[in-house]
Amino acid sequence: MAFKIASSPHVTRNMHTSTVMQRVILCLLPGLVVQCAFFGWGTLIQVLLAIIVALSCEAAVMKLRNRSIKASLSDNSAMLTAILIGVAIPPLAPWWMIVMGTVFAIVIVKHLYGGLGHNLFNPAMAAYVLLLVSFPVQMTSWIAPSTVALNTPSVIDSLQLIFNVGAHGGMDQFRLGIDGISMATPLDTLKTDLSLGLTTTESLAKSIFDGGTGVGWFWVNLAYLAGGLVLLKLKAIRWHISTGVLVGLFVASSIGFLLSPDMQASPLFHLFSGATMLAAFFIATDPVTAATSPRGRLIFGALIGVLVYIIRTQGGYPDAFAFAVLLANLCAPFIDYYVRPRTYGHSAG
Amino acid sequence: MLTLLDQLDKGTLWRSPGGIHPPEVKFLSNTTPISQLPLAQEYLVPVPQVGENCTLAVKVGDKVLKGTPLTQGTSIWHLPVHAPTSGTVVAIEPRASNHASALPVNTCVIAADGEDRWCELTPGSIELSNHEIIAKIHGAGIAGMGGAAFPSHIKLNPVSEIELVIINGVECEPYISADDRLMREYSQDILAGIGIIHRLLAPKRIVIAIEDNKPEAIKAMQQAVSHSTLPTGSTRVTVIPTKYPSGGEKQLIQIITGREVPSGSIPAKLGIVVHNVGTAFAIHQAVTQGKPLIERVVTVTGQNVGKPGNYWLPIGTPVEHVLKHTEFHAEADQKVIIGGPMMGHALPTIQVPILKGTNCILVPSSQEIGTTPEEKACIRCGECANACPALLLPQQLFWHAKAEEYDKAASYNLKDCIECGCCSYVCPSDIPLVEYYRIAKSALKQAADEKHQAERAKLRFEARIQRLEEEKLAREAKAKEAAARRQATMTSTDKNAVAEAMARIAAKKAAAAETTADNTPVEVVAADASSTEAPKGKAAVAAAIARAKAKKAAAAAQGADEAESSQQAVSSVQTASSEPSEPTEQSESLSQKDKVAAAIARAKAKKAALKADSDANGDTDIATDNTDKPATETTANAEVDDKKAKVAAAVARAKAKKAAAQQAESSEVTEVLPEHTADAKPESTNDSDDESGNKSSLDAEPSASLSPEDEKKAKVAAAVARAKAKKAAAQQAESSEVTEVLPEHTADAKPELNDESGNKSDSATDLNAPLSPEDEKKAKVAAAVARAKAKKAAAQQVESTEVAEVQPELVADAKPESTNVSGNELSSATEPSASLSPEDEKKAKVAAAVARAKAKKAAREANANSDANE
Structure with missing residues (x-):
């Protein structure tokens, strides 16, 4: 047979x-x-x-x-x-x-x-x-x-x-x-207030912030973070991109906050307001448009995090994840080309 | 900082990247001891299994015992195969191979006799030298038992120093438990084998690596190590975490030592050698008991086999036999996998043998291993890159392999892919990645092979060009040297000979020119010659002598062999060509003498004719028939003429007939025996040359005797003759064109014809020459007859040449000469007609017309014949 x-x-x-x-x-x-x-x-x-x-x-x-x-x-x-x-x-x-x-x-x-x-x-x-x-x-x-x-x-x-x-x-x-x-969203409010000459502290005193990162938004971000962690646990996504995004945003906002605490929101505010967690775990991790190698993905995520901070603080729009993700998408092939793992049996570089 | 040896002693493990944890399913087969199956009826032992350069040691019909070598070879790469049981060699033929392709390979089919009798074994002892041990291992045909089946004796005889030997008991493939059971049941034997390896390689450490999912095997091996005679601390069992593909040689080295085998290199470069536990066992069997590798442990497993487990199976056992005795029940779309589910290959047919590297037969149910799902779009999830133990980017490889951009795939280190299948396993889009890589690899290999071949072809081509150039130069140099030598050694006489030869050639050419264009010169010559009648006689004498010589030469040629005869002929030509000129200068002899000479000539001609007759055989009949008719006619016309004329005419006719017959004969003979005849001709060519030379001179004489009044007529006749000559020439040209196409061989065939016709025509002219004016009529008749004959001869020639066309090479030769011949003939014919009186012209014309008609008929016939032949 x-x-x-x-x-x-x-x-x-x-x-x-x-x-x-x-x-x-x-x-x-x-x-x-x-x-x-x-x-x-x-x-x-x-x-x-x-x-x-x-x-x-x-x-x-x-x-x-x-x-x-x-x-x-x-x-x-x-x-x-x-x-x-x-x-x-x-x-x-x-x-x-x-x-x-x-x-x-x-x-x-x-x-x-x-x-x-x-x-x-x-x-x-x-x-x-x-x-x-x-x-x-x-x-x-x-x-x-x-x-x-x-x-x-x-x-x-x-x-x-x-x-x-x-x-x-x-x-x-x-x-x-x-x-x-x-x-307006908290981010929008803060942006407007800052442009009006208010300090961060003054702006954050408004009721919408509820003394933190904004009423509701904190919990929404927390919920997305929880969902993202479950995703990681299920191995539906890998940690590289999300970590890259959060670390990139945290580092960039920390530097900014340390330089001028009055004019900059805290890193925590950046991490838990707007679409940060949603983007970090559910949007930036779209595999199709991301870089492919683990190291490339870390870079890809960090690029998004830094871009988000820059656009949030310097750009004309209150939130920045959409732009940051699209810009990083553009860079993905470039990252893939230059970031390759060292194959077994090959010397580095 | 700990040294590597310290790390090894501590059991430090390094992490191998990637890898997967597929369901192990080893419980199916690892619970029962290794058992035996009944003997099969037939064993299929592929030869050679591994390695080349061997010859068969048995032939069909030989009785073999268990362990008899089936092949022998001298190469180090030759790995002998042995009879797995006692029996008879019933066939050595291509059979389906144990491969996914099932491509047939040469297989020695052994019909078991059921006795399973061992051949005489020569157990080794401790006194054997390392060299002898390796020879024993080589002779036992031991190949790596892990799957790759690399000849073990090569790995045991490395050129570099070996520091570490890893004994691979990892067995990371799911389902397989052959090594597990072997370690559990034969740990002492494995340790004995390890002892031999230790002795051969003298490594600093030996590490037995076992995955932590085989606790019994680990325990057994640890016990065996503690009881072994190996130096304390040199050998240890290292337990490694279960992960596929930790058992891969490169991965295992990485896990145990943290070092990577350089790409494209072998572990021995790092001072490491890896042997499978099965190989260690086989080495022990071969060295201490003298048993060749003729059986191995094979896991038979899967849900569709009733008695899963491990079995000692002789190499060459058909898979079909194994499955039959393990209660295999097939289902629709059943897969039979040789090896594990990750790297094993599916068999299209189960009439294939167990090989030295076959460690598992897996017959899964469709619930276990379902049909391959359809390939979906890659979502670039990167899981493959996470799983790859070689740290490749499988996804990029896939894109490039799919797009057939194989060079780009190669730039992503495609060749470092070990085809472990981890990427395919984890792919959420069910893409058969490994298959893509295999295709890309083979395409790259093929491209490399082609490139290599093209390079070699280019080198060969260039070498050839150079060689040809060198040969050409060498030839030229040699020729120059030879010429110089000749010049140096050449005596004055030689030079003279050369000069003479040159002169002769010139003379021949001149003669040929005369004959072809003799009509114009006729007048001039005639004018010159008319002053004296005496030269005519002398000329005749000379002509007669020439003829005689020519005939003699021809006769000699017939008898003698080619080279000699041709030489003779040459000499005769020489004489003949020189002679004609002599007589013209001397003008003393009498007309009486002329007649005598003519008579002599005639007599000779008759003699020659008789000879020719006797030579002629049945084939020539037709030719003679043809010639007969004109002869009779001429006789009728010649009634009024005197006896002499008749005699002359008859002689002429006879000669003509003979000539024709000979021609026919010769041409026929030529056809039949090409080479033979070819030799005969050269001489005759010479002859004819003479003849034509003679003839032309002769021709000139008769016309010289014409009166001025007759000149007009003669001119007319000459014109007629020329016309005919042209026609004939046209015919010849036709035939000669054919000749041009056909090469050299044939060239020889015609000369004869030339002679003959030359002879004939001269004889005719000779006769005419001595005739009195009253005899002119007769002469005319004779001339007409001669013309007719000439035409016939031409027709025959045409015929023969046409026949020759059918048989190209032979024929080609026939024409050039025939051209000459007809030229001669025509010229001879024209001359007699020149001497005709006006009254006779009518008759002559009539005769000529008759002759022409006949000639045409003959030509038609000839054409018809040739057509038929074609």
């Missing part, structure tokens, strides 16, 4: 792309829950909307490319991209923004570059940057954390706001500073 021929090895580890993506998504959940707790149902609605759009786009593109739709959808990569866009966007941003961003991420950034594994830029971050550059007002209008907001929108309110129907008249009534439900 004829026997089946196969190339060795004949066994593989039971860890497939879909499993990796699934684990990343699951580890995102704690952060997502905390985010919803502080910022209302808007985030969840945005995430669900993004997932629907992303899967539709993915299926449509795979159909156009004559590939297996099922195989592509089952690898969970499109869903992950959608969730990342959903949690990054302001909870009450109008529906067309998230739709536009998701379509851009899936169709243009991912599939026009060759699909999974071939895209040069992180799709979620590219979409975020597109929206941020195109619609800066909507993209910087974060809803006020529930603990400091006077009234929190219900699910119906959120839906009506996002889909721009009903009698609320859009975002305007929520965009009322501390009195309303929408306000």
